[in-house]
Amino acid sequence: MKVQAVGRQKEANRVGAWRLSTTLRSWLATSSDPSGLAAFRILFGAIMTAATLRFWLKGWIHDLYVAPTYHFTYLGFDWVRPWPEPLMYLHFLVMGFAAFTLMLGAATRLSAAVFFVGFTYVELLEKAAYLNHYYLVSLLALLLVFVPTSEVASLESWWRSRRRHRVPDQVFPRRGIHEAHCRAEASPRFTTRRWGYALLRSQVAMVYLFAGFAKLNHDWLFDAEPLATWLSAHTDLPLVGPFMESVYTAYAMSWAGAIYDLSIVFLLSWSRTRYWAYGVSIVFHCLVWWLFPIGVFSWVMLASATLFFDPSWPRRVLESLQHRLRAHRLRALKPSALHRSDPDGSALVLEPLEKQHFAPEKTRALGVGATLAIGVYLLLQVLIPMRFAFFPGNVLWTEQGFRFAWRVMLIEKTGQLEYVVHADSKRYRIAPRRELSAQQARMVATQPDMIHQYALRLAQRYREAGASDVRVYAHSWASLNGRPHQRLVDPSVDLASYPRSFGAAAWLGATPWIVPLKEPRLGSLPTM
Amino acid sequence: MKHVFFSYLMILSALGCSDSGSIDSRQELLQYWGTQVVLPGYQEFETQAAALQTAAEGFCAEPSSARLDGLHAAWIAARQPWKEMEVFAFGPYLNEPLRLGPKVDFWPVRVGDIEDVLEDTDEINAAVLGASRKGFAVIEYLIFAETSGSGLDLLVSKADAPKADAPKADAPKEDRAAAERACRYLVSLASDLSLQATRMHEAWDPDGGNYLAELTEAGSSSTAFPSLQRALSEVVNRMSFTVENIRLDKLGGPLGVTTGGSPQPDRAESQFSGRSLDDIRDNLRGVERLYFGEIESTEGPDLTGDAGVSGNSGSTEAFQTALSLERYALDKGHSFSAPIRKALQASLTALDSIEMPLTSAVTEQPERVSEAMGHLATLQTVIQVDLIGALSLTPVFNDTDGD
Numbered sequence: 001m002k003v004q005a006v007g008r009q010k011e012a013n014r015v016g017a018w019r020l021s022t023t024l025r026s027w028l029a030t031s032s033d034p035s036g037l038a039a040f041r042i043l044f045g046a047i048m049t050a051a052t053l054r055f056w057l058k059g060w061i062h063d064l065y066v067a068p069t070y071h072f073t074y075l076g077f078d079w080v081r082p083w084p085e086p087l088m089y090l091h092f093l094v095m096g097f098a099a100f101t102l103m104l105g106a107a108t109r110l111s112a113a114v115f116f117v118g119f120t121y122v123e124l125l126e127k128a129a130y131l132n133h134y135y136l137v138s139l140l141a142l143l144l145v146f147v148p149t150s151e152v153a154s155l156e157s158w159w160r161s162r163r164r165h166r167v168p169d170q171v172f173p174r175r176g177i178h179e180a181h182c183r184a185e186a187s188p189r190f191t192t193r194r195w196g197y198a199l200l201r202s203q204v205a206m207v208y209l210f211a212g213f214a215k216l217n218h219d220w221l222f223d224a225e226p227l228a229t230w231l232s233a234h235t236d237l238p239l240v241g242p243f244m245e246s247v248y249t250a251y252a253m254s255w256a257g258a259i260y261d262l263s264i265v266f267l268l269s270w271s272r273t274r275y276w277a278y279g280v281s282i283v284f285h286c287l288v289w290w291l292f293p294i295g296v297f298s299w300v301m302l303a304s305a306t307l308f309f310d311p312s313w314p315r316r317v318l319e320s321l322q323h324r325l326r327a328h329r330l331r332a333l334k335p336s337a338l339h340r341s342d343p344d345g346s347a348l349v350l351e352p353l354e355k356q357h358f359a360p361e362k363t364r365a366l367g368v369g370a371t372l373a374i375g376v377y378l379l380l381q382v383l384i385p386m387r388f389a390f391f392p393g394n395v396l397w398t399e400q401g402f403r404f405a406w407r408v409m410l411i412e413k414t415g416q417l418e419y420v421v422h423a424d425s426k427r428y429r430i431a432p433r434r435e436l437s438a439q440q441a442r443m444v445a446t447q448p449d450m451i452h453q454y455a456l457r458l459a460q461r462y463r464e465a466g467a468s469d470v471r472v473y474a475h476s477w478a479s480l481n482g483r484p485h486q487r488l489v490d491p492s493v494d495l496a497s498y499p500r501s502f503g504a505a506a507w508l509g510a511t512p513w514i515v516p517l518k519e520p521r522l523g524s525l526p527t528m
Numbered sequence: 529m530k531h532v533f534f535s536y537l538m539i540l541s542a543l544g545c546s547d548s549g550s551i552d553s554r555q556e557l558l559q560y561w562g563t564q565v566v567l568p569g570y571q572e573f574e575t576q577a578a579a580l581q582t583a584a585e586g587f588c589a590e591p592s593s594a595r596l597d598g599l600h601a602a603w604i605a606a607r608q609p610w611k612e613m614e615v616f617a618f619g620p621y622l623n624e625p626l627r628l629g630p631k632v633d634f635w636p637v638r639v640g641d642i643e644d645v646l647e648d649t650d651e652i653n654a655a656v657l658g659a660s661r662k663g664f665a666v667i668e669y670l671i672f673a674e675t676s677g678s679g680l681d682l683l684v685s686k687a688d689a690p691k692a693d694a695p696k697a698d699a700p701k702e703d704r705a706a707a708e709r710a711c712r713y714l715v716s717l718a719s720d721l722s723l724q725a726t727r728m729h730e731a732w733d734p735d736g737g738n739y740l741a742e743l744t745e746a747g748s749s750s751t752a753f754p755s756l757q758r759a760l761s762e763v764v765n766r767m768s769f770t771v772e773n774i775r776l777d778k779l780g781g782p783l784g785v786t787t788g789g790s791p792q793p794d795r796a797e798s799q800f801s802g803r804s805l806d807d808i809r810d811n812l813r814g815v816e817r818l819y820f821g822e823i824e825s826t827e828g829p830d831l832t833g834d835a836g837v838s839g840n841s842g843s844t845e846a847f848q849t850a851l852s853l854e855r856y857a858l859d860k861g862h863s864f865s866a867p868i869r870k871a872l873q874a875s876l877t878a879l880d881s882i883e884m885p886l887t888s889a890v891t892e893q894p895e896r897v898s899e900a901m902g903h904l905a906t907l908q909t910v911i912q913v914d915l916i917g918a919l920s921l922t923p924v925f926n927d928t929d930g931d
Binding site for chain 1: 552553554555747755756757772776780785786787788789860908909910912913914916917918919920922923924
């Protein structure tokens with residue numbers, strides 16, 4: 001009996017899970033207006049086109065990828081190497097073109113794929129150039145390979161429309177005020193499925209939420225660091241300059257930033273607070289862009305925030321504009337210009353655009369494979385930022401599990417680094433900032449994994465020069481968020497004896513060379 | 529709603545503009561450094577370089593040991609302001625098209641290059657010679673001939689020799705010819721050095737190239753610095769670079785710490801004049817002046833409450849802190865005076881404890897040289913890590929999102 005009961009329970013659970021899965025899959029497949037996705041594609045493509053051009057014009061292709069003779073690669077991606085200089089520029093040209101065609105919606109998925117591969121390749125070349133928002137750009141580009149975004153407002157849809165549903169000109173005996181309306185009626189009714197929105201929204205939501213949770217630390221909340229330090233450098237700004245030195249401003253902005261990150265997803269999702277929340281987002285991101293050298297991050301986030309709007313928002317905006325335009329034209333028209341069959345010009349303001357192009361359709365549930373793929377992707381996006389929990393110590397100091405975790409604007413870290421290489425019986429003191437680019441030198445001085453990586457590089461160099469017994473010790477000092485300097489790396493540990501691998505040393509917290517952070521912030525005087 | 533908005537804007541403007549008459553403290557500091565440190569410093573260098581040229585011409589016109597001594601003194605006198613200004617090794621010092629730093633002071637000296645010029649027979653024109661064949665180090669090699677063996681001392685010994693000893697003092701004809709060529713080389717070098725000194729001064733001068741405005745007008749008309757913060761960052765980071773150069777190049781190079789441990793005296797700066805350690809002291813004085821302010825006078829008010837550290841522990845010199853990095857940091861709520869002063873003092877004391885020229889000390893007193901390097905490392909850490917971090921002066925090269 002007991003066995004039968006357990007069996008029935010299992011069966012019931014299985015059925016329940018299947019129903020839940022079916023409900024979820026049906027929900028993901030629900031018909032949605034595609035114009036919100038199209039607007040995001042256009043905005044994202046435009047920003048990426050401009051960003052690629054900006055990168056080129058600022059000379060960063062040369063500075064970051066051509067000039068350095070050594071590159072800090074990511075673990076497992078040592079094989080990713082820069083092209084020769086002319087090809088590097090060609091690479092950016094192709095990447096920028098792909099972003100442009102993505103914006104236009106021409107070969108949309110292919111464009112997204114080319115941009116994703118091109119952009120991610122560039123990011124993998126140099127760890128010293130890592131930025132959270134570059135990582136976000138890679139992820140969004142990857143999602144745009146799969147999410148359908150070219151149903152409307154794209155060259156693809158325009159071309160499809162012309163080929164499949166071309167209405168001969170003779171249908172319209174006279175070019176008149178009815179023509180546009182009749183063509184719209186003849187055009188296909190476009191739709192998309194909800195999963196595209198769900199996936200992109202989840203991705204963006206995770207950025208905000210993880211960034212918000214990361215701000216719930218002592219430095220940010222109770223010392224207003226690093227904002228207090230950063231803002232004090234902006235006393236020369238017009239209007240707000242005098243406020244930048246006040247610690248109250250730093251506290252206000254720190255807390256406001258944390259609250260913003262933690263709440264904005266919900267405020268944007270709820271129709272009652274949406275427009276207000278987007279207004280706050282505009283102010284927030286423009287302020288960040290104004291105050292800090294954060295590049296295109298603000299614009300990417302403002303574009304991404306539109307994903308939380310009602311999917312038909314672009315139509316409504318266009319509709320509103322078109323109504324105004326038509327009303328304006330109508331007022332300008334003389335009565336004699338109106339068509340006999342439409343003496344009051346009502347066809348000019350007839351049907352809402354959303355009805356002309358979008359109507360919900362009955363759809364089949366999303367496939368199990370697709371649902372699983374979405375689930376696995378989102379699970380990874382949750383787990384990757386949380387991997388820091390496997391490492392001991394303060395993540396802001398050790399930076400183990402720091403990247404790819406949406407820890408944005410959390411640290412002001414300065415460092416000084418030198419190595420002492422013991423090669424056979426000789427010793428060499430090496431200052432890496434004399435061998436690396438300024439950007440690399442700045443980053444390696446404060447990031448333990450890069451310190452280790454360069455130590456291995458030095459060991460390799462001396463071994464290649466013929467030394468048999470090579471040991472590398474790092475003399476590294478760093479300061480985090482205004483704390484007095486302290487050792488970052490244990491100078492008695494031979495870094496060359498630890499291989500760079502996915503093994504225990506790198507992933508299970510056994511990093512004996514990192515000296516734990518002494519928490520108190522000392523040496524600063526209170527400022528008001 | 530519009531009224532509320534405009535009222536808010538007006539309040540903001542009123543608050544924001546309430547202090548509009550005052551100058552940004554960074555701009556004030558940069559202006560002070562420019563007008564009170566850089567311009568007078570390079571003016572002094574220009575004057576001393578011209579005096580060196582005169583001394584060189586005078587010596588070669590009528591060689592004598594007294595004139596040679598005068599030439600040594602002139603070289604040292606020109607050296608001092610130049611080394612004090614090394615902390616401003618950017619802009620015209622480093623950047624093309626001027627790039628005056630290497631033209632004035634390329635070291636360690638490449639004796640082979642100098643000998644090539646001396647052995648050549650072409651007319652010498654220092655203006656077209658490469659950096660390793662002119663400048664302070666080459667002049668030093670020529671005039672401190674008793675240590676370098678350049679041959680210039682032949683002229684002196686010939687001139688100073690009593691008439692009775694004339695045949696003895698007579699050197700072989702070819703040696704005399706070589707010494708005379710060395711003298712022509714010297715005059716050309718001194719003339720070129722004076723010219724470069726003038727160019728350096730003019731490059732900073734508001735009536736000339738006005739690089740000074742690049743610093744003081746940062747964020748407005750400056751093309752080199754997009755903000756005052758970046759301009760300040762440049763100067764403060766140069767302080768750190770200067771200390772690192774002292775450690776690793778000026779002390780560490782001859783000691784052999786960067787080359788495997790074997791002392792290499794020929795990598796020392798000012799190795800023929802024995803001025804290596806004084807060069808370092810001058811460098812540190814430049815760093816000290818930027819942080820603590822100009823040394824005002826022996827009777828000046830001691831605004832910091834501490835004694836100065838400019839080499840003499842018993843000095844009554846006081847520092848004017850009204851315009852200094854120390855004052856700026858204090859205004860921002862940070863005090864690094866004690867650790868910087870302590871490290872500076874310890875470094876200078878360690879340098880003072882070296883009882884012989886650096887070229888000898890690296891083999892005979894290496895532990896004292898190492899000790900000085902250790903104290904300088906502490907000084908560098910305080911500047912490069914603590915000071916730069918606290919004042920947010922880390923140079924930013926491209927986009928960042930704070931990670």
